[in-house]
Amino acid sequence: MAATAILARQIGALATKGGGGWYGPHMAAASRAIAERLPLVDLVLEIRDARIPLSSEYEQLRNYPSSSRRIIVMNKMDLANRSQIKEWKRYFEQQNCISYGVNSHNKENIKELLNFLLARVRELKRTNDFNYTAVIMLIGIPNVGKSALANSLHQIGSTNFIVHDVRRTLFETISSFDGNVQVGEDLSRLIEAELTALREAFQVPVELGEEAQNKVAAKLLNLYRTGRLGHYTLDSLPWHT
Known part of the structure; x- marks a missing residue:
C-alpha cells in the first residue's frame, strides 16, 4: 500500500507539472x-x-x-x-x-x-x-480544469440570473396591471407592457425596434418550453353545463 x-x-x-518547466516567469x-x-x-x-x-x-x-x-x-x-x-x-x-x-x-x-x-x-x-x-x-x-469550471459556472450562473430577472419582471408587471385580462384590449396592453419590460431582462438592444419584441418573445417561449420559468399548466379545465 x-x-x-x-x-x-x-x-x-x-x-x-506536465513534464516539468511549467513554472516560468x-x-x-x-x-x-x-x-x-x-x-x-x-x-x-x-x-x-x-x-x-x-x-x-x-x-x-x-x-x-x-x-x-x-x-x-x-x-x-x-x-x-x-x-x-x-x-x-x-x-x-x-x-x-x-x-x-x-x-x-x-x-x-x-x-x-x-x-x-x-x-x-x-x-x-x-x-x-x-x-x-x-x-x-x-x-x-x-x-x-480551472477554465472548464469557470466557463461552466459563468454559463449556468448567467442563465440562472436571467431567469430570476425574467420571473421578477413578469411578477412586477402583472402585479401593477390595473386592467381586466378578460378584455381583449387590456390583455394586449398587458402583453405589450411585459415584452417591453422583458427587453431589459433579456438584454435585447432597443435599437432592434420591432424585431426586439420578436427576440424577447422567442427567448421567453424557450424558457417556458424548457421548464426554467417554473411548472405551469396553461390550459384550464373545460366547464361542463
Whole structure:
C-alpha cells in the first residue's frame, strides 16, 4: 500500500507539472498577483484534480488558514473513484477544510455547486454583516480544469440570473396591471407592457425596434418550453353545463 501511495503521488506530480518547466516567469508574476489579492477576496476556491487531491494542491495556499472562506473543489470527480472522494472529503473535514466534488461538464452538478456557493456567501454576509457584492477567487495549478469550471459556472450562473430577472419582471408587471385580462384590449396592453419590460431582462438592444419584441418573445417561449420559468399548466379545465 505504501509503495502504491508513493507511485500515485509521483504520477500526480508529473501530471500536474506536465513534464516539468511549467513554472516560468509568467507563473511567478501570477503568484505575486494572487498573493496581493488574496486578502481582498471573500471566498477562495482552490481547484484540485479529484484523482490526485493531494498532489494537485496549490502550494501557495498551504499556509492559508483553514476557514469558511476557503473551499477545496475536487474537479473531474467523474474520472475518480467515488468511494475515495468520500474518504477525501472526510479527510479534509478533519483538517477543518471545506471541500466539494464536482464535474465541470455536468450542468446539474454545476447548478448544485452554484447553490452551495450562494449558501456560503449568504452565511458570510449574515455573520460578517456586509452588503456589497461578494468576490470569489478561483485558483489552482495547471491542468486541474480551472477554465472548464469557470466557463461552466459563468454559463449556468448567467442563465440562472436571467431567469430570476425574467420571473421578477413578469411578477412586477402583472402585479401593477390595473386592467381586466378578460378584455381583449387590456390583455394586449398587458402583453405589450411585459415584452417591453422583458427587453431589459433579456438584454435585447432597443435599437432592434420591432424585431426586439420578436427576440424577447422567442427567448421567453424557450424558457417556458424548457421548464426554467417554473411548472405551469396553461390550459384550464373545460366547464361542463
